[in-house]
Amino acid sequence: MRRRDFLTVLIGSAVASPRASRAQDYPSRPVRFIVGFAAGGPNDILARLMSEWLSVRLGQPFVVENRPGAAGNLAAEAVVRAPADGHTLLLLGPSNAINASLHDRLDFDILRDIAPVAGITREPLVMVVNPSVPVKTVAEFIALAKAHPGTITMASAGNGSSPHVAGELFKMMNGVDLVHVPYAGGGPALKDLIGGRVQMMFEPMSASIEPVRSGKLRALAVTTAMRSPALPDVPTMGDSVPGYEASAVTGIGVPKDTPAEIVATLNAEINAALADPKIKARLADMGGMELAGSPADFGRIFAGEIEKWAQVVKSSGAKPN
DSSP, X not given: OOHHHHHHHHHHHHHHHHHHHHHHHOOSSOEEEEESSOTTSHHHHHHHHHHHHHHHHHSSOEEEEEOOOGGGHHHHHHHHTSOSSSSEEEEEOHHHXXXXXXXXXXXXXXXXXXXXXXXXXXXXXXXXXXXTSSOSSHHHHHHHHHHSTTTSEEEESSTTSHHHHHXXXXXXXXXXXXXXXXXXXXHHHHHHHHTTSSOEEEEEHHHHHHHHHTTSSEEEEEOSSSOOTTSTTSOXXXXXXXXXXXXXXXXXXXXXXXOHHHHHHHHHHHHHHHHSHHHHHHHHHTTOEEOOOOHHHHHXXXXXXXXXXXXXXXXXXXXXX
16 A cells, blocks of 8 residues: 555544544443423423433433423523533423523523434424313404403413413414413413413413313314324314414434534434334324434424524513513
């Protein structure tokens, strides 16, 4: 071999070997999976579902670490500051997309500082009312709201939450005046909605599906473009309000500059999980639809969510709690 060719191969091997080694050795220790909300909620359930799968498939514990606070910003910042070695993951959800425009000053940029790994699910919200509200369709609700402006209450999990901005989008598109009642979380809001202390809410299907099935709440529409197999008799919002779409998009991110080989490993395993019949059934039971695809696919979807909700936040004047 000529000296020049030999040096080319030698240098190429020296550069490639550490990268290949990092991918082959990954993960070399337990992986932290940080969730910006308390244990027991939909975000936590999804993280634990993926953690169990990844732990078995990759041979190291993937440990869910709940870091509630600041609507997910504390968790996001912790991952932004973590080493870019694939041993710290972030559960990305609607709050991360909304926070990008809701907060004027953040110490990080979610698109710049977090690299997309894979989507997990796209979950509908459900427009639900207390059964005492005398409507059975979206059209009837709009008519009632216009006949009694400023009197119908709309609960949410807090200012800038996914239920809040979904409701603001509904108000904007239909020209209705609803009274927003923010709560410190979806659980208290749902409890008061069932109790009749508030009248309407846009609530993620994973939380609203059982009250709907039991008759404690009445579902008027799902907010995704297509009907949900979990509530097949409930129409889409688009059937009554053309162009309306809202959903809770959830996936996984890592600190920027995490090696592409590690991102590819995680992406492949998450997509394998989404194809597993047991996990598919669990997601379907929660009302979610698998969001399989490449890191770039999820990156485009998440960037689209940021852009969409920025317009709603600006138009509605929504402010953080």
